[in-house]
Amino acid sequence: MLVHSDQMEWYEIKFWLAEISGLDRDSLHIYAAVLIQFSVALVIRRSVAHPLPWLAVLIASVINEYADYRALAPVERFFEPFMRELYSDIANTMALPTILLLVARFWPGWLIGEKQEDGPNAD
Numbered sequence: 001m002l003v004h005s006d007q008m009e010w011y012e013i014k015f016w017l018a019e020i021s022g023l024d025r026d027s028l029h030i031y032a033a034v035l036i037q038f039s040v041a042l043v044i045r046r047s048v049a050h051p052l053p054w055l056a057v058l059i060a061s062v063i064n065e066y067a068d069y070r071a072l073a074p075v076e077r078f079f080e081p082f083m084r085e086l087y088s089d090i091a092n093t094m095a096l097p098t099i100l101l102l103v104a105r106f107w108p109g110w111l112i113g114e115k116q117e118d119g120p121n122a123d
Contacts (some may be wrong), residue, residue, distance in 0.1 A: 010067050010071075011067075011068070011071055014028070025089075026089070026092055029061070029089060029092055029093040030092065030093065030095075030096055032060075032093070033057045033060075033061065033093045033094065033096060033097050034096055034097065034100070036053075036056055036057045036060050036097075037053045037054060037056070037057050037097045037100060037101075038053070040052065040053040040056040040057075041053040047104055048097075048100050048101060048104045049101065049104035049105040049108065051101065053097075053101075054097050054098065054100075054101045057093070057094065057097045058094060061089070061090050061093040061094060062090065064089075064093075065086050065089055065090055068086070068089075069082075069086065
């Protein structure tokens with residue numbers, strides 16, 4: 001049972017977004033994560049290879065899950081399925097931003113189509 005009105009409004013917004021987009025909540029988490037990562041990178045004028053856009057996604061994800069947590073009645077907060085879903089949501093949200101960070105940081109050629117040389121004499 002949801003109890004806090006401000007958290008209820010956030011929950012209603014998320015439910016509304018899921019309804020109008022036709023996407024499930026997990027998909028919305030992924031799209032929101034990538035949107036946040038690219039937006040922060042654009043605003044701070046850094047590449048997604050920089051850790052700050054990734055960190056912004058992590059902070060937003062934790063805040064979102066905390067809002068979901070606070071919206072529950074106290075007796076439901078430590079209900080095991082909810083806690084599993086909370087951790088799953090954060091992991092699911094962070095998966096693509098983490099992949100983008102790692103690829104942009106360590107293998108940027110993959111993103112722009114550069115051929116990787118296998119050795120010093122590779123053609």
